[in-house]
Amino acid sequence: MQRSVLILAALALVPGCLGPVAPFEPPPLPxxxxxxxxxxxxxEGSCWGRALVPAIVETVTEQVVVAPASYNTDGTLATPTTFxxxxxxxxxxxxxxxxxxxxxxxxxxxxxxxxxxxALAVRExxxxxxxxxMDWPTRQALKARQKxxxxxxxxxxxxxxxxxxxxxxxxxTLE
Numbered sequence: 008m009q010r011s012v013l014i015l016a017a018l019a020l021v022p023g024c025l026g027p028v029a030p031f032e033p034p035p036l037p038x039x040x041x042x043x044x045x046x047x048x049x050x051e052g053s054c055w056g057r058a059l060v061p062a063i064v065e066t067v068t069e070q071v072v073v074a075p076a077s078y079n080t081d082g083t084l085a086t087p088t089t090f091x092x093x094x095x096x097x098x099x100x101x102x103x104x105x106x107x108x109x110x111x112x113x114x115x116x117x118x119x120x121x122x123x124x125x126a127l128a129v130r131e132x133x134x135x136x137x138x139x140x141m142d143w144p145t146r147q148a149l150k151a152r153q154k155x156x157x158x159x160x161x162x163x164x165x166x167x168x169x170x171x172x173x174x175x176x177x178x179x180t181l182e
Contacts, residue, residue: 041056041058041160042054042055042056042057042112043056043106049108052111054108054110054112055107055108056107056108056109056160056163057162058104058105058107058160059102059103059105060100060103060104060159062098063098063099064096064097064099066095066097067097068093068094069094070090070091071090071092071093072089073089073091074089076088107157107165107166108164108165109162109163110165110173115141117139120140120141120145121137121138122172123145123168123171124137124138124139126171126172127148127152130152132151133145133148146161147161149163152167
């Protein structure tokens with residue numbers, strides 16, 4: 008009995024010897040991974056991001072005739088029509104890409120990123136520390152926020168940046 012108590016006590020101390028386990032954080036991607044060349048007619052000096060638009064696939068279920076009905080010479084039904092249920096996948100919308108105007112990478116200063124983090128935190132869309140760095144938690148929160156009503160991307164769109172008050176709104180664009 009005493010021996011089993013000692014073993015249990017020793018096992019209880021083992022996790023403390025291992026130290027704290029660091030949370031998983033994937034390696035940072037280059038922020039420019041989602042930037043693309045501006046489209047024709049884009050304002051000089053503007054930056055553009057790329058968001059993938061997923062395909063929409065639906066399952067179609069159909070009843071297909073395997074054997075048609077056959078009739079006797081007097082017109083009465085000999086064998087009824089035989090059907091088979093067939094399911095197939097149908098693409099409703101092809102996968103594509105969507106370009107959107109974005110805050111330029113060089114404009115994402117520590118002050119701008121800190122303002123973004125605070126703006127998302129106030130809206131309960133970011134719960135990390137204000138690091139003023141475009142780190143993984145910030146990018147995850149940004150992507151989740153933009154997915155609601157903008158591009159599905161962790162590149163900050165100029166529209167969201169203006170709505171959150173992160174960048175100034177050009178007076179010429181106001182009506």
